[in-house]
Amino acid sequence: xxxxxxxxxxxxxxxxxxxxxxxxxxxxxxxxxxxxxxxxxxxxxxxxxxxxxxxxxxxxxxxxxxxxxxxxxxxxxxxxxxxxxxxxxxxxxxxxxxxxxxxxxxxxxxxxxxxxxxxxxxxxxxxxxxxxxxxxxxxxxxxxxxxxxxxxxxxxxxxxxxxxxxxxxxxxxxxxxxxxxxxxxxxxxxxxxxxxxxxxxxxxxxxxxxxxxxxxxxxxxxxxxxxxxxxxxxxxxxxxxxxxxxxxxxxxxxxxxxxxxxxxxxxxxxxxxxxxxxxxxxxxxxxxxxxxxxxxxxxxxxxxxxxxxxxxxxxxxxxxxxxxxxxxxxxxxx
Numbered sequence: 251x252x253x254x255x256x257x258x259x260x261x262x263x264x265x266x267x268x269x270x271x272x273x274x275x276x277x278x279x280x281x282x283x284x285x286x287x288x289x290x291x292x293x294x295x296x297x298x299x300x301x302x303x304x305x306x307x308x309x310x311x312x313x314x315x316x317x318x319x320x321x322x323x324x325x326x327x328x329x330x331x332x333x334x335x336x337x338x339x340x341x342x343x344x345x346x347x348x349x350x351x352x353x354x355x356x357x358x359x360x361x362x363x364x365x366x367x368x369x370x371x372x373x374x375x376x377x378x379x380x381x382x383x384x385x386x387x388x389x390x391x392x393x394x395x396x397x398x399x400x401x402x403x404x405x406x407x408x409x410x411x412x413x414x415x416x417x418x419x420x421x422x423x424x425x426x427x428x429x430x431x432x433x434x435x436x437x438x439x440x441x442x443x444x445x446x447x448x449x450x451x452x453x454x455x456x457x458x459x460x461x462x463x464x465x466x467x468x469x470x471x472x473x474x475x476x477x478x479x480x481x482x483x484x485x486x487x488x489x490x491x492x493x494x495x496x497x498x499x500x501x502x503x504x505x506x507x508x509x510x511x512x513x514x515x516x517x518x519x520x521x522x523x524x525x526x527x528x529x530x531x532x533x534x535x536x537x538x539x540x541x542x543x544x545x546x547x548x549x550x551x552x553x554x555x556x557x558x559x560x561x562x563x564x565x566x567x568x569x570x571x572x573x574x575x576x577x578x579x580x581x582x583x584x
Contacts, residue, residue, distance in 0.1 A: 282494040283501055286475065287407040289371075289398045296371040298482060305481045306531030306560055314565040316379065323382035327375055330385075334392065336421050344417060345401040346394035347374050351385050358388025361431045362583070365392045365421060367442030369561060370408070373400035379564065380437060383572060387579075389435075394421050396441070407502040410471045411445035412509035418449045422456050433583060436462045440533065440561050443467025444511045447541060451517030461582045462518075463575060465525040466561055468533045469540045470510035477534065512544040521549035521582040523575065527558025527566065551578060 284291045298304055314320070331347040338344055351358055364384035366377040374381075374393035381391045395401055397417070398408040418436070425432050436459060438446040443464035449455060450462055468474040472495070476487040495506045515522075522545055526538035535554075542552050553574045558566035 316568040320379045323379040327378035349391040355388025364389045367438035369440030415448035439465040447511035451514035461521040463523045472506035515544040524552040532560035
């Protein structure tokens with residue numbers, strides 16, 4: 251009898267510990283989802299990044315050789331932007347900006363479009379210098395705001411490019427509905443780079459999309475979060491990221507592993523240009539080759555920008571950057 255009572259106490263104690271561990275992991279997983287994906291969270295990755303407490307975001311010290319051009323582009327973006335909206339398949343109304351193409355330029359035919367996609371915790375205005383460049387070539391420009399960003403801040407949790415890639419198909423279809431002869435390029439930086447890569451292999455990508463250019467996009471959300479979990483908290487992926495992955499599925503509708511640019515690229519068919527700075531530590535430079543090698547497109551190229559940090563390739567060597575992009579456009583857009 252005494253042995254049975256002791257056994258029962260041990261089992262109760264073990265069960266209590268298991269419950270506490272599960273509860274602690276559940277709390278940690280949900281905390282990580284809020285920290286990384288909730289745009290309204292007080293304790294967030296966004297605030298940590300803005301405070302300069304994340305490795306690999308050395309924007310202040312990095313040289314910006316295109317600073318004057320970027321300032322001119324920002325003023326142009328603010329003066330020329332016109333609000334546009336897209337109703338996604340789930341009924342969510344998403345907002346973005348449309349900008350005109352120059353009346354003269356290589357692609358001033360009225361049917362050439364650039365869709366530019368911004369990065370994590372960013373906004374379309376961050377893409378001003380890219381939009382300005384394409385506009386000066388004569389392209390019309392659409393700059394969607396990702397879910398949970400800018401004017402779409404109240405559309406749920408940040409999607410890290412995954413649902414945004416599906417939304418991107420809708421933005422493209424809106425263009426084609428207005429302009430059946432549209433020739434469209436997709437362009438994205440960082441999370442926007444991951445977004446256009448994720449879109450590259452989706453069923454339903456319009457044939458009007460003629461090429462894709464991605465700059466410093468990540469291989470998958472799992473890979474990027476695993477890196478940042480170590481950078482910010484000094485923690486290994488297991489088991490917290492696994493629990494957060496399940497929480498993300500329940501709360502945001504996708505998994506970190508499922509949100510994979512690499513897997514989408516295996517189905518890609520359009521010409522693609524991959525760009526990455528070899529000094530990038532936030533989205534590691536090694537991800538460039540992982541994405542490039544996974545891409546199934548017959549036409550694919552890559553550009554390595556020496557000494558460029560995350561999202562700084564165009565600022566570090568603007569002549570090389572834009573001559574490479576423009577040459578790729580000429581070869582594949584016509």
